[in-house]
Amino acid sequence: MAEPLKVFSVLCTYFHKVHTFRKKMSDLESISQHIYDRVSSIQCLLDLSDVPQNKMRSLGQEILSLESLLEEFEKSVGRQKDQFHHLKELEELFQKHVESLQHLKDNVPAHMPKENGPEIEKEPSTNHGQATNVEPIQHEVAKYIKCYVREMEFITMAEFECIPQYMKGRVSYSQINAAVQSINTAVAAKYKIIRQPVKTLKNHARKLLQRFKDQETKDTKGQYFVVEEDLREFTQMKMDKRLQGIFNMLRHCQRLRELRGGGVTRYVLL
The missing domain is CATH 1.10.10.1890 (Ska1 microtubule binding domain-like)
Structure with a gap:
């Protein structure tokens, strides 16, 4: 009976050591990844440090310029949206006017006001400045009044x-x-x-x-x-x-x- 217990105790000790080893390996991998990231960052900084100062300044100006262009682009997009909504409202209003005009066209009253007879125009004077004969005009007036x-x-x-x-x-x-x-x-x-x-x-x-x-x-x-x-x-x-x-x-x-x-x-x- 003592022999199996001894074997079991040895196995437990073995598994504990294996677990501890694996945990240490996992921690080691995390530390290794962190160190690698830091080394990459340092390498990037070193690469940038080799760039001349004037080029760094020019690069910063270009970045600021791009940022300004992006802001203007966003403002332009906003204005275009507002204009689109305004045009949409105008389109709806115009459509209502078209429908109203079509309704008026389709429902014109059968009886509309009209002028009471034609106007009588005077005959022009002759080239010699003489008065025209008024009899034809009087005849037209009499005919007009009669009718x-x-x-x-x-x-x-x-x-x-x-x-x-x-x-x-x-x-x-x-x-x-x-x-x-x-x-x-x-x-x-x-x-x-x-x-x-x-x-x-x-x-x-x-x-x-x-x-x-x-x-x-x-x-x-x-x-x-x-x-x-x-x-x-x-x-x-x-x-x-x-x-x-x-x-x-x-x-x-x-x-x-x-x-x-x-x-x-x-x-x-x-």
Whole structure:
């Protein structure tokens, strides 16, 4: 029994010595690596010490110059980023404007304001400084006046937005201008009959002409007006509360005024 214990004790001693040796070898390797690194650093310093002082100074200046260039490059990159974000915002804004313009183009109102007839230009004087014959001009003026029929101007968007909400109700911008167009149609049809020779009129037109004359008063002289019967005759407008509301809005926008008398309400164009 003593012999195995002795052998075991010897083996333990052996393994302990092996472990201690390995640990010392590991520490020795670490020390060796550290010494090698230090020697490499010293060698690098010695190599640099052989460089002339003026070249070392030049090398330092080049390094500082490179550092300055890197800083400028970073600043330039920053400015380019800011400019890119700004251009991106401008692109989005421009796209919104394009969409708005496209919407306006696709939704142009059917009735737009237009000029009331052409302008009459004077004829130039002759080369000899003599006055021109005014008869042709007077003839053109008379013809223009005979054919001219006053039209109600369409309501602008700014005017429509200034109308009180209680007065507008549910009437839209396009609906009020559609009513303006219908009123202009009735005015044009009425005064076309008035200005035609009676002999050229048919029976129905003659009856209408007589009614037009009966509705004339001293207050309507030189004015253009229609009544509800004219709107029924020449348009498809419905005489209801909605139309009365539109008349109120047109009076608010100073497009017409009401003239009552003889049981008839006359809508006079302004």
